[in-house]
Amino acid sequence: MHTRWTFGDPVRLTRNVRDDGTYPGANAGDLLVRCGSIGNVVDIGTFLFDQIIYSVHFLDGDRVVGCREEELIDIDEPWVESAFDTRQFVRARCTLALGGETSIAAGTRGEIMHVARESAPASYHVHFESLPGRIFRVPESALVAEESSATNETTASTTESSNAA
Structure with a gap:
């Protein structure tokens, strides 16, 4: 498996991240980080040996959350704001x-x-x-x-x- 980003790289979140019940101090379903937020990669790991998980520190909410590669884009990639989000x-x-x-x-x-x-x-x-x-x-x-x-x-x-x- 090859990683797209490395420690310290800035990335943008392309989907809302909600608590799956495992984030400390939050309730299942709570919005943790809104799509479009910018953060920095602070760690890289795997899930089930076949998915790369990037731990990203989002400064706006001072949260570190795990993101799959398809949920992130380079900070320089074009971004279009939206009024609505998936599942809304x-x-x-x-x-x-x-x-x-x-x-x-x-x-x-x-x-x-x-x-x-x-x-x-x-x-x-x-x-x-x-x-x-x-x-x-x-x-x-x-x-x-x-x-x-x-x-x-x-x-x-x-x-x-x-x-x-």
């Missing part, structure tokens, strides 16, 4: 159409399955409850956090994604 529940801000036909009604609840950061602003792969088994790629402007259920009657275009992320 959202609602359609407006009616969403696919191929000119209404697919998702305004206010429909969905869950973010993946944050697409290829270009700004971010877009999202969303699973809406009204269409089980289908994932739609939706622009950030067409979503609102679930706790804020404001909707309007404009229509946004969306694309169906084959990635279940």
Whole structure:
């Protein structure tokens, strides 16, 4: 196994890290470090002999957490901020159409399955409850956090994604 980073290298976290029940002083499910946070590699180990785990010290929260390689990127790699995170529940801000036909009604609840950061602003792969088994790629402007259920009657275009992320 080859490591991508070494001791002292700065890295950026690409996913939220939540407590799995083993972090001292936190409860299972608590957010430990938010995606986009920057930290430095302080140790490198393995898990089950086939996964490299980087211990990263995140200065913002003064926490050291273990991260898999796919959860980190180089500090110099492009980063697109996002309003929503993976596994967050959202609602359609407006009616969403696919191929000119209404697919998702305004206010429909969905869950973010993946944050697409290829270009700004971010877009999202969303699973809406009204269409089980289908994932739609939706622009950030067409979503609102679930706790804020404001909707309007404009229509946004969306694309169906084959990635279940």
